[in-house]
Amino acid sequence: xxxxxxxxxxxxxxxxxxxxxxxxxxxxxxxxxxxxxxxxxxxxxxxxxxxxxxxxxxxxxxxxxxxxxxxxxxxxxxxxxxxxxxxxxxxxxxxxxxxxxxxxxxxxxxxxxxxxxxxxxxxxxxxxxxxxxxxxxxxxxxxxxxxxxxxxxxxxxxxxxxxxxxxxxxxxx
Numbered sequence: 001x002x003x004x005x006x007x008x009x010x011x012x013x014x015x016x017x018x019x020x021x022x023x024x025x026x027x028x029x030x031x032x033x034x035x036x037x038x039x040x041x042x043x044x045x046x047x048x049x050x051x052x053x054x055x056x057x058x059x060x061x062x063x064x065x066x067x068x069x070x071x072x073x074x075x076x077x078x079x080x081x082x083x084x085x086x087x088x089x090x091x092x093x094x095x096x097x098x099x100x101x102x103x104x105x106x107x108x109x110x111x112x113x114x115x116x117x118x119x120x121x122x123x124x125x126x127x128x129x130x131x132x133x134x135x136x137x138x139x140x141x142x143x144x145x146x147x148x149x150x151x152x153x154x155x156x157x158x159x160x161x162x163x164x165x166x167x168x169x170x171x172x173x
Contacts, residue, residue, distance in 0.1 A: 086117035091127035110147035
């Protein structure tokens with residue numbers, strides 16, 4: 001709902017817009033979409049932007065979680081998702097050049113993302129259009145991957161490359 005005015009400014013007709021907020025559940029054809037609270041604000045602040053995430057499911061298909069661009073890695077009761085796949089934006093503080101800052105944050109990141117899926121996590125949000133001190137690279141994704149695997153060796157962790165096609169078919173047993 002916080003983006004409606006922006007979308008309208010691009011010329012989208014109001015009847016084509018479905019405004020959602022955290023807690024909503026909507027159906028689109030065979031898809032069931034649960035709107036999740038976005039946690040893009042830094043912990044204890046309102047520094048960041050409004051965001052929502054999604055849990056998407058359909059009968060006989062893997063569940064997909066996209067918790068949004070998360071900066072607050074606290075997990076409240078009821079926020080665990082048990083999705084088959086989680087698309088996890090890598091963000092490990094504002095200190096991309098300081099391992100003493102981002103390595104401890106990678107452990108918080110791992111714990112949070114494992115609360116969304118213990119089966120498969122895809123690490124995304126690797127940016128080339130930021131200044132070096134705020135750029136998330138393959139190196140940072142590997143730090144996040146290692147932190148996830150340390151806590152949950154059975155979890156499949158992947159870092160998609162631009163243009164790579166990834167098969168999300170998985171055993172749901």
